[in-house]
Amino acid sequence: MKKMTKLLTTLLLGTLATSVFAQQQAASLDQLLKQLEQGQIAQSKENKQREADFNARKAQQDQMLADAKNTRDQAVKLSTELEETFQNNEIELGNRIEALNKRMGELKELFGVLQQVAGDARSKFTTSVVSAQIPGRGEFLDEFAQSMGSTSKLASIEEIERLWFELQREMTQNGKVHKFTREVVAADGSKSPQEVIRVGGFSLVSKGKYLEYIDETGSVAELIRQPNSRYLSSAQTLTSSNGDVVPFALDPTGGSILSLLVQAPDTQERVDQGGAVGYVILAIGAVGLLIALERFITLFLMGSKINRQLKTDVASNDNPLGRVMLVKDENKHADTETLELKLSERILAEVPKITSRLTLIKIVSVVAPLIGLLGTVTGMINTFQAITLFGTGDPKLMAGGISQALVTTVLGLVVAIPMVFISTLLNTRSRGIINILQQQSAGIIAERAESEELAKKGA
Amino acid sequence: MVVFIELMNSIREFLDTGGQVLTVIAGVICLMWLLIFERLYFFFVGYQKMKKHMMQTWQSRGERSSWNAEQIRIANVSRVTESLNHNVALIQSLVVLCPLLGLLGTVTGMIEVFDVMAISGSGNARSMASGVSKATIPTMAGMVGSLSGVFIVTWLQRKTKRRTEQMEDALPLAH
Numbered sequence: 001m002k003k004m005t006k007l008l009t010t011l012l013l014g015t016l017a018t019s020v021f022a023q024q025q026a027a028s029l030d031q032l033l034k035q036l037e038q039g040q041i042a043q044s045k046e047n048k049q050r051e052a053d054f055n056a057r058k059a060q061q062d063q064m065l066a067d068a069k070n071t072r073d074q075a076v077k078l079s080t081e082l083e084e085t086f087q088n089n090e091i092e093l094g095n096r097i098e099a100l101n102k103r104m105g106e107l108k109e110l111f112g113v114l115q116q117v118a119g120d121a122r123s124k125f126t127t128s129v130v131s132a133q134i135p136g137r138g139e140f141l142d143e144f145a146q147s148m149g150s151t152s153k154l155a156s157i158e159e160i161e162r163l164w165f166e167l168q169r170e171m172t173q174n175g176k177v178h179k180f181t182r183e184v185v186a187a188d189g190s191k192s193p194q195e196v197i198r199v200g201g202f203s204l205v206s207k208g209k210y211l212e213y214i215d216e217t218g219s220v221a222e223l224i225r226q227p228n229s230r231y232l233s234s235a236q237t238l239t240s241s242n243g244d245v246v247p248f249a250l251d252p253t254g255g256s257i258l259s260l261l262v263q264a265p266d267t268q269e270r271v272d273q274g275g276a277v278g279y280v281i282l283a284i285g286a287v288g289l290l291i292a293l294e295r296f297i298t299l300f301l302m303g304s305k306i307n308r309q310l311k312t313d314v315a316s317n318d319n320p321l322g323r324v325m326l327v328k329d330e331n332k333h334a335d336t337e338t339l340e341l342k343l344s345e346r347i348l349a350e351v352p353k354i355t356s357r358l359t360l361i362k363i364v365s366v367v368a369p370l371i372g373l374l375g376t377v378t379g380m381i382n383t384f385q386a387i388t389l390f391g392t393g394d395p396k397l398m399a400g401g402i403s404q405a406l407v408t409t410v411l412g413l414v415v416a417i418p419m420v421f422i423s424t425l426l427n428t429r430s431r432g433i434i435n436i437l438q439q440q441s442a443g444i445i446a447e448r449a450e451s452e453e454l455a456k457k458g459a
Numbered sequence: 460m461v462v463f464i465e466l467m468n469s470i471r472e473f474l475d476t477g478g479q480v481l482t483v484i485a486g487v488i489c490l491m492w493l494l495i496f497e498r499l500y501f502f503f504v505g506y507q508k509m510k511k512h513m514m515q516t517w518q519s520r521g522e523r524s525s526w527n528a529e530q531i532r533i534a535n536v537s538r539v540t541e542s543l544n545h546n547v548a549l550i551q552s553l554v555v556l557c558p559l560l561g562l563l564g565t566v567t568g569m570i571e572v573f574d575v576m577a578i579s580g581s582g583n584a585r586s587m588a589s590g591v592s593k594a595t596i597p598t599m600a601g602m603v604g605s606l607s608g609v610f611i612v613t614w615l616q617r618k619t620k621r622r623t624e625q626m627e628d629a630l631p632l633a634h
Contacts, residue, residue, distance in 0.1 A: 263578055270570075336526040399577045406570045413563040417556055424552035435541055443534020446527035 114155055114163065115148035121167055127254055129204050130173045132196070132213040132220045133180050137166055174201040184211060185221040196220065197238060202250040203258070208236035212255055225262050273400075274407040277375035281368055281408065285415035288364030291357050292422045299429045302354070306436060313448055320350040320433065324441045325448070340442070347437050354430045361426065365419035372412020379405025476589075477596035480564035484597055487560060488604040491553040494546050495611050501542070502618065509539060514629055523633040532630050539626045543619045550615070554608040561601020568594025 101108070122141040125131050131138070144163060147153045177199050184194045184206055196206045204211035209232070210223050226232055231249040238248045251258045271278060305319035315325035327342050334342070383401030390397050474481055513535055522528060571590030579586050 260578060264574065396577050399573060402573050403570065406566050406573070409566045410563060410570070413559060413566065417559050417563065420552055420556060420559070424548055428548045432541060435537055439537035440534040442530040443532075443537075446530040447534075450527055450531075 111148050111155060114160065115145050117167075118145040118148060118163060121163070121170070125166075125170070126215040127256075128170065128174075128201050129198055129213045129255060130170055130201055131215065131218075132182065132204055132211075133173070133178060133198055134169070135218055138215075141166065170201075173198075176200065182220060185219055187222045187224050199238070199248060199250050201254055202252060203248075203255070205235045205238055208232060208239050210235060210251075210258055212259055223258055223262060225264075225266070227258070227261060270407055271411070273403045274375060274411055275378075275404050277371060277378060277404075277408045278411050281371050281375070281411045281415055284364055284368060284371070285411075285419070288361055288368075288415070288419050291364075292361050292419070292426065295357060295361070295426050296422075299354070299426060299433070302433060303429060306433060310436075310444070313451075320354065320437055321441060321444075323350065324437055325445060328445045328449070343442055343445075347441065350437055351434055354433050358423065358426055358430060361419060361423045365416050365423055368415035368419065369409075369412040372409045372416075375408020375412070376405040379403075379408065473596075476592045477600065478564060478568065478593035480560060480567060480593075480597045481600055484557060484560045484564070484600045484604060487553055487556055488600075488607070491550055491557075491604070491608050494550050494553070495608070495615075498546060498550070498615055501545075502622075506539075506543065506622065509542065510626065510629065513539065513626070517630045523631070529632060532632065535630065536623065536626050540619070540623045543622055547612070547615050547619060550608065551612050554605050554612055557601040557605035557608070558598075559601070561598040561605075564597025564601070565594045568592070568597070 118141050122138055122145060125137055125141065140162065144155075144159055148155060177197065179195060179197050181193055181195050183191050184196065185191050194206045196204055196211065198204050204213060204220060206222075209226055211220050212223055213220055227249070234247055234249045237246045265273070271282070274281070302319060306321045309316065309319050309321045309325070315329060316322040317326065324343060324346050327346050328339065331339055331342055379401045381401070382404060383398045386397050386401060392398075474485065517523070517532070517535070520528065523532075568590050571593055572587050573590075575583075575586050575590055
């Protein structure tokens with residue numbers, strides 16, 4: 001390699017020198033030709049010198065060649081020997097493995113079973129709430145399953161017994177209600193050690209609240225959204241009980257139903273899903289309810305005053321019937337036709353006060369489901385927009401529009417149903433009062449006049 | 460006793476599958492039929508008494524031709540009409556409410572179905588079954604309740620009108 005580099009360098013330098021020389025010196029073509037001739041002569045001289053050198057060193061070269069051949073033969077011999085040893089070893093190894101397999105026999109199956117059981121137990125322990133009480137069971141099982149998977153290692157009696165022990169412990173703990181203290185992550189993220197009650201393999205409860213066990217972090221956290229109060233009260237009784245038998249609502253799936261609970265929206269979120277249309281419906285409903293309340297109070301007071309009026313003969317000014325009856329007192333000596341005209345005039349003046357704003361309630365009861373329908377249609381438009389953009393593959397993408405559609409319909413009905421009921425009640429009430437005014441007031445006045453006459457006669 | 464308990468159990472099961480709205484519908488139907496029975500009782504007992512009393516006082520009047528007598532007669536007929544009409548409008552509004560409540564149940568049931576779909580995907584028909592039954596059973600119950608009331612309400616309204624006319628005839632004016 002070194003020789004090669006040297007040779008190359010010399011050649012390169014030689015060419016460079018000649019070309020530089022030619023450029024500098026060649027004034028004419030003839031001169032260049034002469035120079036070239038001289039250069040050739042010099043080169044052939046050099047070559048002859050090299051040949052002589054080489055011949056002189058020939059013997060040395062022969063010696064080197066012989067050495068190299070010798071080395072090669074030795075290496076070939078060593079390689080053959082090593083290959084033979086390797087093959088022998090291979091055969092030996094095969095024999096031994098076969099012997100091992102033969103000796104292990106059924107034990108091998110046992111290890112397979114051990115690996116499987118360890119894996120199953122590991123996945124069971126991940127979701128089991130017992131892990132909250134006894135941490136660190138998973139690591140042993142992981143290592144055990146891995147070492148059983150690689151054939152080079154045998155399970156020791158201790159390890160097999162440990163597996164048995166873990167399984168037995170899980171089984172025993174599943175049958176127990178156990179109290180222990182450990183760190184609990186509260187809903188606001190703060191950590192504090194608390195007394196936790198574990199109910200079998202089903203639920204974790206602390207301070208009357210349901211907890212969840214998170215295997216990834218190995219921590220116990222309060223559920224962000226707790227179940228209904230009647231379930232919570234059962235958890236409360238369990239927390240405060242000491243050894244008595246108490247009813248308790250547990251999660252038979254060992255926590256997965258409770259964790260789905262967090263995803264289910266509450267009433268507030270439901271209403272929010274209705275969007276602007278939903279709020280418009282609710283606002284209209286609230287206005288309708290306020291009007292209805294005002295009407296209820298007014299009509300109720302009016303009705304009770306009229307009832308009082310019906311029982312006495314003295315007309316008072318504080319109710320419609322009394323005001324109508326006052327007409328007679330004001331026109332004592334008028335003939336019947338004039339009186340009738342005056343009566344109907346007074347009645348006509350009273351009726352609008354009784355029926356006012358009742359139409360508004362009726363309108364609310366009609367309009368609320370219509371706006372709900374509007375919300376439904378806008379929600380469906382959103383849904384179809386989502387379908388145009390993303391296709392129908394994922395129902396979750398359509399869920400927003402659909403829930404808007406349904407929630408607005410629900411809100412419309414929720415407002416309309418009581419409004420229909422209320423408007424019927426108010427209408428019946430007001431129609432009763434109007435009936436008394438229009439058809440009975442004249443009769444009442446007549447009855448009063450007759451009884452007065454009778455009293456006079458009697459006197 | 461056992462039969463009664465079994466009956467109660469099956470009713471409770473039915474109400475559970477129908478959801479909360481079904482309970483409301485059941486309440487509305489119960490109220491409606493209570494009012495209907497009250498009306499029927501009034502028609503056959505209370506009204507007869509009232510009619511007899513009215514006729515007696517009218518017959519016992521000395522004169523039945525003056526303006527006073529006419530007005531008193533109008534007032535009496537109006538009182539009878541009022542007591543005949545009592546609660547009929549309410550019954551009618553309950554008849555109208557039943558299918559509306561059924562619709563409410565349908566929509567809340569559908570919301571539940573879509574909730575399940577959002578959580579577990581659309582593949583699992585069995586998990587949607589609860590929502591679907593909450594959607595369909597209230598509709599059916601609302602329809603049944605409304606239909607059961609419609610005939611009675613129409614009959615009551617016709618009866619009321621007829622009785623009012625009869626009452627007018629029963630209190631004649633002497634000219």
